[in-house]
Amino acid sequence: MSLHLHDTLTRSLRRFTPLRPGRVGIYGCGPTVYGRAHIGNFRAFVVYDLLHRYLEWLGYEVRFVVNLTDVDDRIVELAAETGQSIREFAAPHVRSFLADADTLGMRPFDSHPRATEYVPEMTAFVSRLVERGLAYATSDGSVYFRISGFPEYGRLSRIDPDALRPGERVADDKYEKDDIRDFALWKAARPEDEYADAAWESPWGRGRPGWHLECSVMALSEIGDTVDIHLGGEDLVFPHHEDEIAQSEGATGETFARHWVHVKHLLVEGRKMSKSLGNTYTVPQLTERSEPAAIRHLLLSAQYRSELNFTFGGLEASRRAVQRLLDFRDRLARTPTRPAAPPAGIEGLAGEALARFREAMDDDLNTAGALAALFVFVKEANTALDGAAGAISEGDRESAEAALASMDEVLGVLELALAGREVDEPERERIEVLVAKRDLARSRRDFAQADAIRDQLAGEGIVLEDSPDGTRWKHARSRAGSTAAR
RNA sequence: GGCGCCGUGGCCAAGUGGUAAGGCAGAGGACUGCAAAUCCUCGAUCGUCGGUUCGAUUCCGACCGGCGCCUCCA
Incomplete structure (x- = not known):
């Protein structure tokens, strides 16, 4: 098998092939930096990291872009409340996001473009859409995307655009849109936008970009007209990604993303995360009670498209599972080798484990299956070590250590556990x-x-x-x- | 209401048209001063009811239960 990923557009597993052989361009919707990201956000981001690692493991040259949304209604609101510019307001949240990502063993992505750094590209992009008749400005200086101009609208989310028409009033006086379904590309500046330093000059007057626009422009600017994979949480399918497709393809005429991957939301203690339930745990809150490697293990214990119930009991189970891996690693390291030692069969087990691991990962990043391959190997190799009298061959040990390290290059669990156990x-x-x-x-x-x-x-x-x-x-x-x- | 997902041993979670991976927990055993680690052994008729089939947990239908999106929330 080769890597197959579920594609939301076709709702089917599709073989992954990049536009340019050997090279992959990926865009993942990143956090909106208005507060500390919670563990649910990080399920998605750890999956991004997993895909990042796996593609590199497969030998692809990967360019992985994850944006930081630093212009947004809430950001403006919160910044204005505290008398800060959005830039000042966002700074600590950007830092905490990067710190938490590091804590969870996420490898740095290649680029973290910020919406505020792409405003000129955004206004140019909107102009293009206006020229093509796909966008129009209203009297207040906002610009909207004309959904009726993009017949494909609704294909990703399988929503019938006609069904989106709520009520009879086509002209909503609050927005002055031609069609209630049209979405904002550019928003005319309000006083609070000016206070928060969130307004830019544009052909339509001062204003700021709409959320959907930001992602399209950053993806196009950083990767090109077509990205190989576009990632996001499942909540982004509609309207965010639907709108991204409409804008992007409307502007470029090219396929925007060859593959759409969406990560299922996490449950915490069996319930949806919500602020009112008080279960929106942050990374620091969790590391107080367990260790990063356990958190990562738990996040990877279920395939990314299946429901994952994050519980403290599960976190403890993951901690112990990680310990089992560490114990095995230590045992290998201290097992003496002897050239003349009879083969314990570990080399063969390592090969089988890697094959099964890869097969599971190729199957839409089936981490549960991949972890099973790893643990089967641990068990069988432990048995073999029990049977080997004192020493094993170089080949057995090296292949076992290499297999373990190789699988962990993708999973990133052992390396995290090890990093947390350094002793001076x-x-x-x-x-x-x-x-x-x-x-x-x-x-x-x-x-x-x-x-x-x-x-x-x-x-x-x-x-x-x-x-x-x-x-x-x-x-x-x-x-x-x-x-x-x- | 529209679109979609899920229900596998105590907990978590893979999987297949021919009688079910793995992790954690539990019981018994080996080892140990006791432990720890490791190994061995033990436990599931796969939500319910029908249908298709030689045979279904796996396909189809109904039902029950849980959940998500449709609100700029990953």
């Missing part, structure tokens, strides 16, 4: 002194003292494992998850 020298020495002290107590069969030391370390999240080769210690959770449930 003084800390390492302190722990090792305690471990040595306990070993001494054990050799005297003073188990009371030995257990006291073990309990003390356990309280810090450090778990000891006695083995014939001595006592090992490990962090059972990352520093970020310092208050994780025991």
